Structures are given as structure tokens and as C-alpha cells.
Amino acid sequence: MQGLARQSLTDRGGAERGLADRAAAPQPDFRPGLDGKGPLFGQIKRAVAGQILRGHWQAGERLPNEEQLSSLYGVSRQTVHKAIALLAREGFLVRRRRAGTFVATGRHDRFALPIEDIGDVVARAGSLYEFRILDRRSLRNGEAVRWPDVPDGTPILSLDCLHLSDGTPIQFERRLVNLDAVPEVAAEPFDSVPPSRWLVDQVPWSSAEHTVRAVNATADMAALLGVEPGAACLSIRRQTVHLNRAITLVHFLSVGDRFSLSGASITDSATELNL
Amino acid sequence: MQGLARQSLTDRGGAERGLADRAAAPQPDFRPGLDGKGPLFGQIKRAVAGQILRGHWQAGERLPNEEQLSSLYGVSRQTVHKAIALLAREGFLVRRRRAGTFVATGRHDRFALPIEDIGDVVARAGSLYEFRILDRRSLRNGEAVRWPDVPDGTPILSLDCLHLSDGTPIQFERRLVNLDAVPEVAAEPFDSVPPSRWLVDQVPWSSAEHTVRAVNATADMAALLGVEPGAACLSIRRQTVHLNRAITLVHFLSVGDRFSLSGASITDSATELNL
DNA sequence: CGTCTTATTTTGTACATACATTATCGCACC
DNA sequence: GGTGCGATAATGTATGTACAAAATAAGACG
Helix, strand or coil, X not given: CHHHHCCCCCCCCCCCCCCHHHCCCCCCCCCCCCCCCCCHHHXXXXXXXXXXXXXXXXXXXECCCHHHHXXXXXXXXXXXXXXXXXXXXXXXXXXXXCCEEEXXXXXXXXXXXXXXXXXXXXXXXXXXXXXXXXXXXXXXXXXXXXXXXXXXXXXEXXXXXXXXXXXXXXXXXXXXEECCCCHHHHHCCCCCCCHHHHHHHHCCCCEEEEEXXXXXXXXXXXXXXXXXXXXEEEEEEEEEEECCEEEEEEEEEEECCCCCEEEEEECHHHHHHCX | CHHHHCCCCCCCCCCCXXXXXXXXXCCCCCCCCCCCCCCHHHHHXXXXXXXXXXXXXXXXXXXXXXXXXXXXXXXCHHHHHHHHHHHHHXXXXXXXXXXXXXXXXCCCCCEEEEECXXXXXXXXXXCCEEEEEEEEEEEECCCCCCCCCCCCCCEEEEEEXXXXXXXXXXXXXXXXXECCCCHHHHXXXXXXXXXXXXXXXXXXXXXXXXXXXXXXXXXXXXXXXXXXXXXXXXXXXXXXXXXXXXXXXXXXXXXXXCCCEEEEEECHHHHHHCC
């Protein structure tokens, strides 16, 4: 019986439903509140997220339970469950067994700034991207530099690299790579692929730490980047870790008025909602 | 038959399975590759993500299909489907009908930096957080300031605010709020709750744009923040939008050596994997 | 030999069912 | 009146089943 009752996914109108199995429902055919676009669980997600984003369901408020929602929208409990569980996973809702489902509060502090590869940024701006390896040396941790999260004596590759946009220096990069974790890097010449991209392509990572600060350029950095000493620069420190081992530690230094971090963060469900 | 075959969720050992339905499988009881912790679909997620993160399944490689995985792990296809579909949603895998499931390539450029409320940051550092409203005025867009993404003539609230940590100024904030979108803000005195937090609590947003730059402090900003002119400062611009209407536009200016953005981004599945 | 059509494989969605899990509510009992 | 404990209501997980949708592969036909 339900086989016939399922909404056809080709004919998006949803107007051909049988009604034998839900004689009680006053609306015969169209499912109220749903837009008929795409899979049912997605329609329910949109419907529920819409209620929240439009302010009809306030933060902290309790939603109807799965049973009620399922009869409200005219779908099975599992379909409702999938939609609601996804919204909960995305942070829109909070669910507690026995207690119910609530609109999440304070989800708004989750601003995030995507940090992209400098080569991509330059290329997308339509400029010519180049880089130069300024220095490359193999050493052991604790000798000339100390990398706190790696044991002393670990073999390390140290790389200094300058990134240019249309011939103008925009970013200096000092990178340490853990040769115990990534021995292949020792054989890589980096004559066409910059170290950042090479690592990103070759080595998986499971977590990364970032610190972004503003600093005044020192004399030598100013000379390298072609600015006057004291110019404001963006300093980004990144350490990536995989399987509990530090992979690489990088310091980027970028000229303040030639480089900025920017990006749009979008609420997951807003994407699907086109809000 | 399958009802009995289901793994008990209380006895986590998983040692009580019947084997009538899979006589071909040589391992009789324990499901191979699974750790017995938590729900089955989560175990499968960990098992699969582990194969990838440990490098046993390389980027671009094709995975066994759902049928094969289900008999490999000794669970139903739906359970496998749920696990794999979640991994795909998290960006670990790419799925194409008829073609199969593949390990995603190039997922590594997705570094993200969380941007937190300054009050939270100061409080977590164990310092005393205070703020002062320096200026507050109502005006119309285009009069003294122009907010590009809002129509001219729209009523706007402009706020200048200084944030302090243990009495030391660390951040200056200049904020514009769209009074058409958030009329309630006109009545809010902001004597105990800072504007940032008030807005975050009151108004939902569906997308936000950030730009982070490094700038040298101008004379007046330097005076406000108590640094010498020219000191490197972090400049953050944020515009939040909801239902296609700009809600608020903020400029934060923070002293370089008193404030930094930092945060850890973790691969979703790595969280569950404890890698 | 190329092109169109048809078959097949694989993932995607929906529903039913059953039971597990967990927090809350309310009542009995001290 | 508090306290514990069992009933209960809600979500969570697992499986079976049945199709739908999409994309590739294979074959028919010009």
C-alpha cells in the first residue's frame, strides 16, 4: 500500500498520491508546507529550518515530536527522523531523548574564516603567481630551531619561501617539515610545485591549529617583502597534525595592504534554503 | 532471523551473533575491523575513515560497493549506507551512482579559522572583560556613512565601542545595524550586554562575510587603544546577512600584540576517530 | 563506424517494523 | 516532604523491503 503512496520523484507536482491510507487527513494530496522540490527529507529540512529562520519557531522552543511532524507533513516517521537528525547534526536543533527536540540557542558564535592556499587566491584574482625557494636545509630539532611539538633530535626540513603576485612579493613563508612523518619530502625539489601545495596534496591531516596576528615588519622582513620597516603585516602560524604526529609548522608573513584573509561562512541549511 | 543477528547495544562485545545467514564468512562472530564501541554505523565510519587516514585506501581509489561492505562488516546495507553517506556529506568520500564510491581528493584546502566573541576570549583567558559605548547615533544610510549593501535612506544605528581586558583597551568596534531589519535594537541601552552579544543572541543570520587585514594604527585609533601611532593592528570586517537583508556591518580593530585570532580546525571524522 | 537504445549496476529515497536507550514525570513509600 | 523507582514518552539504531534515479556498459542498427 505504501509503495503506491510514495511520492513520485519524477513528477514533482506530488498531485497523484493515493489517499486510501490516510483518510483522516483533511488535505487530500499536496503535503502542506512542503515545496515538492527534491527528496522528501530535504523538503522537510527546508520547511523546519524555514520556520526557525523566519522566526516562527523561536530559539529554545520545543518542536512537535517525530510522530506529530510525520502526520503533519504526511510522511513516515523515519523520513522526519532523517531530516530532523540532519538538522541537529548541523547545529540547528538540539535533541534530547524523552525531552524532545528544541531550536538551538547560541549557535551564532560559529563564525569561521576559510584559509586558502595563497596560490589559489592569487590565481583567482587574475594575477600571475610565482614563488622562490630562498633557503632549504636539513637539520635536527633543537639545533638551530626548536619545534616544541616534536621531540628533540627529530630530522627536520626547513624551507624559506617567497610568494609573488605579478612579480611583487606578497608573502614570506618559513616552514618546518617533520622528516620522520614525511620522509618523501627530502627528495622533492619544489621547482614547480610550492611546498604548501605539495604537502596538501601528499599528506593527509586530521587537525590544524591556526594563529593569526598583526605585527610590524622587522628590517630584514621589510627588505624581503619590499616595504618600509614597521609596515603592518599579517602573521599566520599553522601547525598540522596527523595520527598524533606534527607534520608541518608554518609561519606566513604577508604585507598588510597587499593581502587579506576573507571568506563567507554560510549556515549549512541556508545553502539548501537559498536564503 | 536478522532480528537476532542485530548486535546488542548493551553487551558491546558483539560476540553473540548468529551465523546461519552468512555461513560463507570464515570469522564466525566478531565483525572484522569494527571496534564494538557505540552504534554500528559509527563503527563503520571509523573503520572506513581509518583506512583512508592511515593511507590504506588512497585518494581517488574506489571503495567496495555497499553490498560488499555490508557483507564484509556483517551489517545490513542500510547501515553501511548511513555510514558512507555521512562520510560523503563530511567530504571524505565522493559518490556517483552506478560508478561507485571514491576517496575524495583535494579535501585538504579546507582550513578554517573560528572567529569568537571577544568577551568569550577574554573571559576564557581569565581576565576581566569590560566594554564602553563611546558613541551612539541614529542616522540614515548615505548621510555621514555609506553602507554599500543597504539602500540609501535606510535608518541605521551606528555604535562605537571599546573592549577592555583587565582595564587595557584591546579592541575598538565600529558597528552599523540595519534598523529596518532589527528595529528592537533602537530600544536597547547596551549597558550590560555588548552589542555583539546582543545581536548574536537576538538575530539569526544565514551568512556572514569576513575580511581580515593588518593595518598600521592611525593617530586617533592609537590614542584610543593606548599604543603608539603606526603599531600593527588586526582589522576584521564582518557583514552578516539574513533573508537577503544585511543585518549588521562591523569593523573591529585590535592591537597586534594584545590580540590574536586562533583556533583549531579538526577534520570531522577525526573527532570520532581520536586521531 | 558511429549513434541510438536498452540493460545493468550502484547509489538514493521511502516506508514499515522492531527494539534500545534515556530522561522525565509522577507516585509510592519512608 | 524528599527520595527513589518504575512507567512512559521521546529519540536512536538496525534491519527488511521496494523502488527510483543515474550513469556506465553493452548491444542493435543505421
